Amino acid sequence: MLDVALVVVALTTAMAMRPWRLLSNRKALVTQDHGDSSPLWTPLLATLVVLPWLWALPTLHQMPLQLQWSGACLVMMCLGWPLAVPALCLVGGIAYALSPGLGAAEALRLTVWHGVVPATFAMLWGALVRRWLGTKVFAYIFGRGFVGSVISLFLAGMLSAALGHQLPGVNEDLTTIARWLMAWGDAVVTGMMCAVFVAYKPQWLATWSDDLYLYGKKD
Structure with missing residues (x-):
């Protein structure tokens, strides 16, 4: 019931922010004109195509350690929290449809503790980084993309463990x-992808702004 409550609260809050507006235009990006389709369609579709397979992979094969990749922090950095939450809920549903070995309860657990919760922690950590370190490129890539992912994923994992969600095939003493x-493996990829996107595809990052991070404009 806790997992259901968390999903409902997060999804209701996210939808109240009308995240679909991000997919109609990106006026805040200098590379887009008002009314143009959003470049966020690319990371959104990539999330819905690739991430469900990564979530379902441990149940599609016999693996000694069934450790699921999260990717939630990268999704949040690309789409922003309001759009990332419904996207991650869709990822959980697609993963459930893809894998016969993934039960509904397990799919819900993945959606909450591998998706919504770490994405929410990453969003809150991003707000703290901006308050403490300001709008610097290094703070965004390293502070949010890398350190934020480590903290968010590890904290979400430990909360999940405290609620009795154990990792299959992992001794309880080695869970931490x-x-x-x-968390480190996920964070390395997230930080690396954020650095690549900042350099070559900043329009794929809803949490990035050239005016804010490069030119210091507040408005």
Whole structure:
């Protein structure tokens, strides 16, 4: 019931912010004119195509350690929290449809603790980084993309473990180490992709602004 409540609250809050507006135009980006279709369609569709397979992969094959990739922090950095929440809920539903070995309860758990919760932590951490360090490129890539992902994923994993969600095939004494290593692996990819997108495809990052991070404009 807690997982259901968390999904309902997060999804209701996200939809109240009307995230679909991000997909109709991106007036805030200097590379887009008002009324143009959003470049966020690309990371959104990539999320819905690739991430469900990564979530479902451990149940599609016999693996000694069934450790799911999260990717939630990268999704949040690309889409922004309001759009990332419904996208991650769709990812959980698609993963459930893809894998016969993934039950409804397990798909819901993945959606909450591998998706919504770490994405929410990453959003809150991003607000703290901007308050503490300001709008610097290094703070965005390293502080949010890398450090923020490690903290968000590890904290979400430990909260999940505290509620009794154990990692299959992992000794209970090694749970903390396993979740820490998983968070680091996810964070390395998230930080690397954020750096690449900032350099070559900044329009794919809803949380990035050239005016704010490069030119210091507040408006």
